[in-house]
Each structure stands twice: as C-alpha cells, then as structure tokens.
Amino acid sequence: MAETPSFNPSPDSSGRDGAHHDHSDHETVEQRVQRHLRNEAELVPLLPVGTAATDRIQRRAVRAQRRRTVAVGSAMALTIAAAGFGALSTTAPTNDLITADQVNESVDVLNTPQESEASTSDGASDGAPNGESAPTVEALLASPGPTMAWSEIAESPPITSDVVVYNGSFIGLGSDNNNVVLWVSEDGTQWRPVESELNFRPWGLRAVGDALVVSGTAPSPDELDEGFIDENVRTAYSLDGGQTWIEPDLAPTDDSSQEVGEVSIAAIGDVVIAARTAFSPSGDVDTSLHRSIGGAAFEPLEISSFSISDFPDLRVIGDELQIGSYGSDSTVAVSTDGLTWVIEPDTSSTRDIVQSTPDRLIAFSYAEDAALIERSTDGGETWLAPFDLPAVNLLGAAVNEDGYVLTAFAEDWEPGTEDSFEIEPLTLEKDDLAITVTFGSDISELFVVDLETGEEIFRSQMVGDADEGPGIAYDEDLEVITITDLETDAVVVTFSEQEFADVIAASPLATAPEQFGPSTLIGFTEDGTEFSWQTTEDAFGLPGAAWADVTSDGSSILAVVLTAEGDSRVFIATGPEN
Amino acid sequence: MPMSDHSSAAAAERPSRRSRLRPVGGTGCDESIEIIDLATPTTRSFEDFYAAKAGEVGRALALTLGDHALGLEAADEAFTKCFDKWGEVSGYDNPAGWVYTVGLNWGRSWLRRKARALARQASLATSSAVTVEALPAESVTAAVTDPQLRNALMQLSTEQRSVVVLRYFLDWSTEQTANSLDISPGTVKSRLARGLDHLRRQLTTADQHHG
Numbered sequence: 001m002a003e004t005p006s007f008n009p010s011p012d013s014s015g016r017d018g019a020h021h022d023h024s025d026h027e028t029v030e031q032r033v034q035r036h037l038r039n040e041a042e043l044v045p046l047l048p049v050g051t052a053a054t055d056r057i058q059r060r061a062v063r064a065q066r067r068r069t070v071a072v073g074s075a076m077a078l079t080i081a082a083a084g085f086g087a088l089s090t091t092a093p094t095n096d097l098i099t100a101d102q103v104n105e106s107v108d109v110l111n112t113p114q115e116s117e118a119s120t121s122d123g124a125s126d127g128a129p130n131g132e133s134a135p136t137v138e139a140l141l142a143s144p145g146p147t148m149a150w151s152e153i154a155e156s157p158p159i160t161s162d163v164v165v166y167n168g169s170f171i172g173l174g175s176d177n178n179n180v181v182l183w184v185s186e187d188g189t190q191w192r193p194v195e196s197e198l199n200f201r202p203w204g205l206r207a208v209g210d211a212l213v214v215s216g217t218a219p220s221p222d223e224l225d226e227g228f229i230d231e232n233v234r235t236a237y238s239l240d241g242g243q244t245w246i247e248p249d250l251a252p253t254d255d256s257s258q259e260v261g262e263v264s265i266a267a268i269g270d271v272v273i274a275a276r277t278a279f280s281p282s283g284d285v286d287t288s289l290h291r292s293i294g295g296a297a298f299e300p301l302e303i304s305s306f307s308i309s310d311f312p313d314l315r316v317i318g319d320e321l322q323i324g325s326y327g328s329d330s331t332v333a334v335s336t337d338g339l340t341w342v343i344e345p346d347t348s349s350t351r352d353i354v355q356s357t358p359d360r361l362i363a364f365s366y367a368e369d370a371a372l373i374e375r376s377t378d379g380g381e382t383w384l385a386p387f388d389l390p391a392v393n394l395l396g397a398a399v400n401e402d403g404y405v406l407t408a409f410a411e412d413w414e415p416g417t418e419d420s421f422e423i424e425p426l427t428l429e430k431d432d433l434a435i436t437v438t439f440g441s442d443i444s445e446l447f448v449v450d451l452e453t454g455e456e457i458f459r460s461q462m463v464g465d466a467d468e469g470p471g472i473a474y475d476e477d478l479e480v481i482t483i484t485d486l487e488t489d490a491v492v493v494t495f496s497e498q499e500f501a502d503v504i505a506a507s508p509l510a511t512a513p514e515q516f517g518p519s520t521l522i523g524f525t526e527d528g529t530e531f532s533w534q535t536t537e538d539a540f541g542l543p544g545a546a547w548a549d550v551t552s553d554g555s556s557i558l559a560v561v562l563t564a565e566g567d568s569r570v571f572i573a574t575g576p577e578n
Numbered sequence: 579m580p581m582s583d584h585s586s587a588a589a590a591e592r593p594s595r596r597s598r599l600r601p602v603g604g605t606g607c608d609e610s611i612e613i614i615d616l617a618t619p620t621t622r623s624f625e626d627f628y629a630a631k632a633g634e635v636g637r638a639l640a641l642t643l644g645d646h647a648l649g650l651e652a653a654d655e656a657f658t659k660c661f662d663k664w665g666e667v668s669g670y671d672n673p674a675g676w677v678y679t680v681g682l683n684w685g686r687s688w689l690r691r692k693a694r695a696l697a698r699q700a701s702l703a704t705s706s707a708v709t710v711e712a713l714p715a716e717s718v719t720a721a722v723t724d725p726q727l728r729n730a731l732m733q734l735s736t737e738q739r740s741v742v743v744l745r746y747f748l749d750w751s752t753e754q755t756a757n758s759l760d761i762s763p764g765t766v767k768s769r770l771a772r773g774l775d776h777l778r779r780q781l782t783t784a785d786q787h788h789g
C-alpha cells in the first residue's frame with residue numbers, strides 16, 4: 001500500500017452509526033470516499049467460503065463448460081438471453097389457435113406492395129438489383145401471443161409452410177429460460193404454442209436438416225447442494241414441422257451411473273442421427289452416435305474410423321450429415337445415411353454473412369483450427385481469399401463507404417465453441433478520456449483491412465473495454481471515428497458513427513436484427529442469384545418497427561418485425577420472378 | 579472541427595501492444611504490489627485464493643456496479659471463470675485483479691443488455707429513451723450513511739468508479755490498479771483525478787443546496 005493516498009486510510013471500524021454522517025469540514029473528499037466505500041461495503045453480504053462454496057463453483061464451471069458446447073442452443077438461445085432482460089409483462093400462452101382472420105383484424109398492411117420502400121433515405125432504389133421488380137409483402141401473423149421481447153424464425157423451408165416462429169422473453173438475473181414460447185404453423189395462417197407438448201422448458205430451437213430440434217432445461221434441486229437448482233439439459237425433435245415432438249431415450253444401458261448431457265440431433269429425410277454426450281461420476285466424457293428411422297428407438301452406431309469430438313455438433317450441409325471433431329485429429333466426417341461415414345479433411349463449415357451492403361459482403365467461416373474472414377465484392381457471387389487474421393472470435397465487422405472493413409475480435413477462439421459465442425452488435429461509448437468499443441466482453445484487437453485487396457492497414461490492441469487503443473480518435477461533434485497512422489500521423493480511414501453503429505451480428509441474412517431505420521434485406525434464389533430489398537424507416541409501413549429476424553428459403557424473405565405497438569408480425573417478401 | 583488528439587498522447591505513454599498474460603515476475607508492477615500471502619502462485623490453491631479474496635472482490639464489484647446483488651453475482655461468475663482457468667490465472671501477479679475485471683465486464687455486459695432491452699421496450703411503448711442511468715435505484719441507497727456521496731459516485735463513469743473503488747476501497751496501488759484494468763498508470767491517475775474532481779463539485783453543490 002505504498003501508494004495509498006496521503007490521508008489516514010484507516011476506516012472507522014465502529015460500524016455504521018451517526019458519526020459517519022458527521023463528515024467534518026476538515027475531511028477531504030478522498031477520506032470521505034474511503035469512509036463511505038468501507039461503510040457501504042459492510043452492507044454487502046460476504047460470498048460464502050469454504051469447501052461447499054468452492055465445490056459449488058467447481059460444479060458451476062463444469063456446467064458452464066457443458067452449456068458452452070450445447071449444440072442445439074447455439075446462437076438462437078443466446079440471442080434470447082441477449083434480448084430481453086427487464087420487467088416484461090407476459091401472460092401464459094394458451095393453446096388457442098390464432099387464425100388468419102384474427103390476424104387480418106389487427107393487421108392492415110396485408111398484401112400491400114410496399115411503395116414506401118421505393119427509396120431509402122439515401123436515395124438508393126428499392127427492390128432487387130438489375131432492375132428487377134420489388135418483392136411484394138404479405139403479413140401473415142400478428143401478435144402470436146402476449147407481447148414478447150423477441151421473436152425469431154426457426155424454420156422456413158418452404159416459406160409458406162412449416163413456418164415456425166418462437167417468441168421469447170428473458171427475465172431475471174441468472175435465469176436462462178423464462179417464458180420462452182414456441183409457436184408452430186404448418187401454413188402460416190394458424191399458429192399454436194408447442195410448449196405444453198414438451199416436458200421441459202424450451203430455450204432454443206433450430207432446424208437441423210429435416211428435423212426441428214428444441215433444447216431446454218428441466219430444473220431440479222441439486223442433490224449435493226441444498227438451495228441450488230440443477231439445469232438438466234433436455235432435447236426433443238420433430239420430423240413433422242413441430243406437430244409432434246419426440247424426446248429420445250439415450251440413457252446409457254451399460255453404465256447406469258452415467259448422466260446424459262447434451263444431445264445433438266439432425267435428420268435427412270426419416271434418418272435421424274443423435275450425438276450423445278454422457279458424463280461419468282469421475283467427470284469422464286463419453287460421446288456416441290445413435291441412429292433412428294422415422295422416430296423409432298435409437299440404435300447405437302459403431303464408429304471406429306474416427307473419434308467423435310466431445311460435445312459434437314451435428315449439422316446438415318446440403319444433403320450430407322456432418323459431425324466434427326476438433327481435437328488433435330481434427331476432421332469432419334460426412335454421411336448421407338448415418339451408417340457410412342467418410343472423413344473429410346476440409347472442415348470449413350460455418351459461414352455467417354455479417355454485412356448488409358448489397359455488393360460488399362463479409363463472411364466468417366470456422367475451420368478446424370482457424371476462424372476465417374472472407375469477403376465478396378459482388379454480392380456473394382464469388383468469395384475472395386480470406387484475410388490473414390488470427391483465429392479469434394469475430395465480434396463484428398463493418399464496411400465504410402470507401403470499402404474499408406473494420407473488424408473486432410474478442411478472446412482467443414476455442415475451436416468448437418463458435419455456436420455458443422454470444423452475438424451482439426458492437427457499441428461505441430465515449431467518456432472523458434477514451435473511446436471504448438464494447439461488445440459485452442473483452443475486445444482484444446481491432447483491424448482495418450481493405451475489402452478489395454485484403455491488405456491490413458491498421459491494427460490496434462483493445463484490451464478489455466477500458467481503453468481506446470492507439471491511433472483511434474473520435475470526434476464527438478462530427479461523430480466520426482478516425483484511424484491514424486502512428487508513424488506518419490496521417491488519417492488512414494474514417495468510419496462514421498452510424499457506420500459503426502451499423503456493425504451487425506452474424507446472421508444468415510445480411511440484415512441487422514433489432515435495428516431501427518433503413519435496412520437491406522438480402523435473399524438468395526435457388527440458383528444463387530441475390531435479390532435485395534431496401535426498406536425505409538417505416539419498415540413494412542410500420543413506423544418505429546424493429547427487425548427481430550429475417551430468413552430466406554431461396555425465393556422469398558420471411559421477416560419478423562416488432563411493431564411500435566409492441567406486438568410482433570411476420571411478413572413475407574416475395575422475391576423476383578425468375 | 580479538429581479531431582480529438584488524446585489518443586496520440588495516450589499512445590506515447592504506453593506500449594502499443596500489451597499482453598493479457600502477465601506471468602509472475604513480469605514487468606509492469608513495482609515492488610509495492612501486494613502479493614497475496616498464500617505461498618507461491620504455482621502452489622496456491624484455488625480454495626485458498628477464493629477464501630482470501632471472495633469477500634473483498636465481491637464487495638468491490640458491488641460498489642463499482644452500484645448494485646449489491648449484481649456485484650455478488652458478477653463475482654460468482656468471475657470466480658467460476660477463474661476456477662476454469664486457474665492454471666493460467668494463478669500465475670498472474672494479481673489474480674484478484676483478473677477476477678475483478680472479469681466480474682466488472684460481466685456486470686457491465688449485464689447492465690448494457692438490460693438497458694438495451696429496457697430501451698427497446700420503452701421505444702416500442704412510449705418512444706422514450708432509457709439508459710443505464712435510468713435504471714431503478716437500489717433500495718440500498720436509503721441505507722448508506724452518505725447518500726449524497728453515493729449518488730455522486732454513481733454519476734461517475736464505470737471506468738472512473740472502478741479506479742476509485744480499487745484505489746480507495748481495496749487500497750491497491752496505481753500500478754496494481756493499472757494492471758488489473760489493463761490501462762496505463764497515467765490513465766489510472768487521470769481517471770482518479772477527474773473522478774475526484776467530479777465528486778468535489780457534486781458534493782459542494784449538494785452542500786450548498788442543503789446548507
């Protein structure tokens with residue numbers, strides 16, 4: 001404490017009494033601050049210590065590891081978590097069907113070609129590129145239940161059938177799955193909640209091939225730790241668009257002491273594959289593959305040609321099942337029937353498009369030991385060589401009007417954890433001394449690269465969210481971020497605050513969930529042709545609406561919008577005629 | 579309008595790249611650093627470290643975040659992550675500083691998400707903005723002995739408040755504080771000075787108002 005400020009640091013240990021209120025005129029601010037902090041600290045309960053406490057931390061750490069690698073939850077469930085803290089008022093959903101008539105009563109923008117999307121605020125033309133006609137808009141659903149904080153699309157092939165939307169709200173510190181409601185529709189006109197059909201509380205839903213897979217938890221008291229609740233991960237799947245759900249029994253038959261952990265499920269046709277992770281009391285992890293036809297009981301598969309990674313994530317790419325192994329023998333095994341698996345050395349698997357400019361796209365791909373940034377300057381027709389950037393988690397990326405890309409990265413990337421990484425827009429803050437770029441977690445480095453050439457023109461260390469890093473300046477009046485060459489002091493590139501604010505999260509489509517104001521929706525037709533749709537601030541003719549989610553089935557765009565009235569509506573934007 | 583040039587000045591006083599890893603015996607800390615009195619870093623057990631530091635780190639986070647429950651939750655999250663990475667963190671000069679920073683980031687992240695959700699909710703409902711500062715005040719405010727000072731502290735930026743808490747509650751040195759927050763000692767000093775200046779002005783105004 002050699003540098004403790006030069007005043008009497010000893011706190012008054014007599015407790016919180018009136019004497020503390022009587023700050024003398026001779027008391028310095030420093031003394032008063034110290035006295036206050038120590039007094040207020042006495043109001044803060046001490047964290048419990050001892051063996052029981054550290055054992056609980058150990059169990060929390062193990063559970064956190066498991067949650068990080070839960071396959072089904074992925075970004076979708078995390079998006080819920082990011083979406084809706086707060087005192088939202090929700091009511092329990094009913095099983096009543098919501099009909100199209102009810103929709104029509106409250107939606108007055110049905111089947112309206114959106115002339116209001118004729119131009120954006122910056123004068124860009126609407127509709128698809130190359131003079132194609134603008135998509136038409138159809139509203140399918142309004143208010144599928146109580147007002148929710150979040151809505152997402154989980155499945156949309158084809159867009160007018162098997163549409164599943166889930167709404168979720170998230171309330172309370174430390175809770176993961178409050179009030180998530182899944183809604184299912186077979187034709188987009190009638191909807192029903194599916195929560196009552198599940199024996200657990202869902203918190204994540206996604207389509208994996210031909211299966212809808214829902215993951216959730218069934219909390220139960222911790223047998224070893226009174227007063228704590230275990231979150232037991234549960235998984236179910238549906239092969240009929242959410243009409244019926246099957247929770248597979250994958251309990252080990254040869255070792256009853258094992259506890260089933262995460263289950264990843266994928267389907268091609270009626271072939272359903274499940275990857276199960278089981279834990280033994282000693283902490284050992286056992287991973288196995290199982291196969292079912294049409295919802296029948298699962299049979300274990302004997303896999304000897306490769307080692308399945310712990311906590312594997314099954315995917316369906318095209319007509320192939322894929323399962324990864326991210327260990328020292330990194331491989332991806334692919335199969336079309338679940339019985340015969342072929343190891344493929346190329347493990348590049350996940351590609352998320354992160355930029356909304358129609359002709360300038362940035363894709364983030366995960367490979368066996370690297371996270372790659374690829375870019376396209378022709379709207380995704382061709383993808384250029386990846387930037388030479390380190391294998392770290394991508395936090396966000398933006399392209400300014402001059403074609404420079406700003407990217408930010410977080411902590412070291414751990415292969416296999418990409419799906420669990422929480423996606424949020426970057427935010428910019430400024431205080432007296434520093435520009436801080438924050439993402440809810442540490443940002444380790446910022447890069448600026450030339451989109452055309454891939455040349456890195458700037459790199460700055462951003463440690464924590466407490467420092468601006470050298471070479472970055474911010475003009476509060478002009479709302480411009482300036483990147484300066486440290487050697488020449490010349491301005492290298494600027495990003496307007498709006499461009500920075502437009503930094504978006506990885507999304508299957510190039511748009512910005514939660515974003516108010518003009519947006520560009522981009523869809524891809526079956527032949528790969530891109531079509532886009534510029535919207536004005538009055539998205540879908542609904543002033544103040546915010547994007548919740550968009551997706552495309554190759555010919556249409558399905559969008560979920562949160563309206564200014566607080567309900568959510570589903571829209572279809574039909575793509576251009578081919 | 580000229581650009582702010584504080585970054586070039588700041589760049590001149592610290593290395594352009596800093597490592598997140600601060601192995602024992604590394605640079606950047608002077609002899610005044612308070613080494614936890616628990617044997618050597620390599621032999622410290624997490625249990626001992628937790629027992630020694632859980633209380634003060636939890637309270638420091640509660641004071642910094644201005645929300646006691648959130649501070650303890652943040653500490654719990656941070657100690658959990660610390661356990662996960664104990665092999666690495668135990669080698670740091672000041673593991674408690676690492677835990678504090680991780681907890682602070684977690685707590686701030688939580689507050690940002692909450693603020694965004696509230697802002698969105700408010701904008702949907704009333705088009706009125708909601709900021710972190712607009713979050714409901716804690717009931718604990720009524721219990722503290724110096725509510726004027728507490729209110730003034732909560733008006734500081736989190737960066738400034740964290741420096742104040744680390745320096746005046748945990749009695750950490752400038753270097754310890756700088757290392758824990760991964761900022762330069764100069765930044766610690768300037769944040770502290772600006773923070774105290776703000777407190778003086780606020781308290782003077784409040785005293786005049788009440789006097």
